[in-house]
Amino acid sequence: MSKRSVIVWGTGPIGMPGLRHLIGHPEYELVGLHAWSPDKIGKDAGAIAGMDDTGVIATSDVNELLALEADCLVYQGNYAQREAKCIADVLPFLAAGTNCVTPALMDLVAPKYGRPEFVKPVEEACRKGGSSIFCGGTDPGYMTIGHLFSLLAGAGQIRSVKVAEMADLGKYAGLDSLAQYGFNQPLDYLPEMYTGETGRAWHESTLWAIGDYLGVQLDEITSSWETAALDNDVEAAFGTIKAGMTAAIRWTMIGMCKGEPLVIYRKIERLHPDAGPNFEQPLHGAEGAYQIVITGAPDIRTEMAMTLYDGCSITALHPINAINVICDAAPGIYGQLDLPIFYSKRVAR
Structure with missing residues (x-):
């Protein structure tokens, strides 16, 4: 199976370990990185993560990232008191056919009980783009x-x-x-x-x-x-x-x-x-x-x-390990019970 192309959005306390684990991943290829901080925009993703250069340059231009037509967006923004903004960030990607995994969009952890004003737009974007999304949560998560x-x-x-x-x-x-x-x-x-x-x-x-x-x-x-x-x-x-x-x-x-x-x-x-x-x-x-x-x-x-x-890493990796099953899933919002078992296959050698 060819590698899934992945865009990362967010390099904070949870997003940074997520980015580090995606760089050089055997199943995923990092093709884009979103950053909002001026000291990160224009830098190589590897330099931001304290690793070797990747050739992927951080940008704040959403249209540039959408044009990559990646398989999956790994969205790791801060959701606290920013629910509407975070939902708005992911909607264009879902509507364009890019799947999404995230620890952040907490209303989607158990979508049956999520607030409708945040769940329904995501459902509609998934229908429009034929895309899927899974949220592993932060805490609870x-x-x-x-x-x-x-x-x-x-x-x-x-x-x-x-x-x-x-x-x-x-x-x-x-x-x-x-x-x-x-x-x-x-x-x-x-x-x-x-x-x-x-x-x-x-x-x-x-x-x-x-x-x-x-x-x-x-x-x-x-x-x-x-x-x-x-x-x-x-x-x-x-x-x-x-x-x-x-x-x-x-x-x-x-x-x-x-x-x-x-x-x-x-x-x-x-x-x-x-x-x-x-x-x-x-x-x-x-x-x-x-x-x-x-x-x-x-x-x-x-x-x-x-x-x-390590706690931040686990929070990031839970949804990251679901990328392949989400990319293979029918369009929609998925909770853990809706997905087959997924786990890391990244054996160190």
Whole structure:
């Protein structure tokens, strides 16, 4: 099979590892790169990624990229509070027949539960261009889709499914995303991620979808927000986190089924490893981890520990590994359950 031609859009904390893994990939050929930062436009993709030159020069000219008629767009833009802009970015490619994989367009992770104003234009563009799209998600993302599915394949009777994403984000450069969590605000401050439509849409849709995976209809989803502070100032990529101000958060969402908790989702974010000591902690001092506990017969308890960079890489690679199956799929929006099993075949030698 000839290599699939690929355009990359986005070179941020998640986009950069995605770009690095695509350069020199045995199954995909990088043919285009979109960048908006003036210090990246006009540079070779390899130089931007800290690798050897590729001959692919970064551009902000969308028409130039559309003219490449690539097989697939790998869209890795920041979706937080930019939903309409990000959807508008991908629509011309889908309408022109270029397929898309992305970790970013969170309303498409479980399109049945996505907000119609973002799902319907994508459906129409796919029909127009005969193209397909798959979103692996950011957080929630791989843990609540691919990773959870692999564990459910070995489960028996299920009483509850508990998933927790945790990360020490002290070195994370996605400052716009972090601002939505209320860091460095008073402990009783309820931030946009918790109170606003965006956060609820991303996270509630994940719980409703897990209920679907399990073949049940959840009754309701409850939500709570906890915060923790440090006794001293600390420095993070986000800035100086003042003593007594929010340095860690724990967001708990519970999907109820027949009066009992069935799906429990927790997000624990810290800007310092000492913040929120009573919140879930990764094993072995890792910067981040996915914890999944399936209670039933048998009980299944797992943790996937990782560095912050590896967590960003996994987020990028989940949809990237789906490029071939998406390019072969009939037009439309695909969730994980709609696709055959896909995985990396990139064996190092």
